[in-house]
Amino acid sequence: MQNKNKIKQLVKNNCASYLGDRHGISNYCCWKDGLCVFFDQDNPLPSCRYFENGVLPSDEKLERDYKLERNMHVDRQIAKPKVNCKKCGTTFEANSNRQSYCEKCTEKNKKERAKLRMRKMRLKQA
Ligand SMILES: [Zn+2]
Incomplete structure (x- = not known):
């Protein structure tokens, strides 16, 4: 599975801001008050602070990939002791x-x- 799909899955299952269909918008995010960025087809590399802080850490590997994709600093390195x-x-x-x-x-x-x-x-x- 692609990371993008994995992220969507994670959003659907774990993101408290993701409300599904709301106000005539599918994949509605109450934090952004609009379409969840990860379901925005026009955004090739979406990022969301709420997701990064509250949802993403539950999947260590995905978090790493996500941050690497976005050239973000990977602070929770799976470094060998x-x-x-x-x-x-x-x-x-x-x-x-x-x-x-x-x-x-x-x-x-x-x-x-x-x-x-x-x-x-x-x-x-x-
Ligand atoms: Zn030795």
């Missing part, structure tokens, strides 16, 4: 909150664990 590696101390971007070692150390840890496993296996066999 910066973490200091527990082992070597380098700062890296973690993919999850549970990640506490940098990639290099994660690799090393894996190898070390594999080694330990091998050792244990050998001990068992002995």
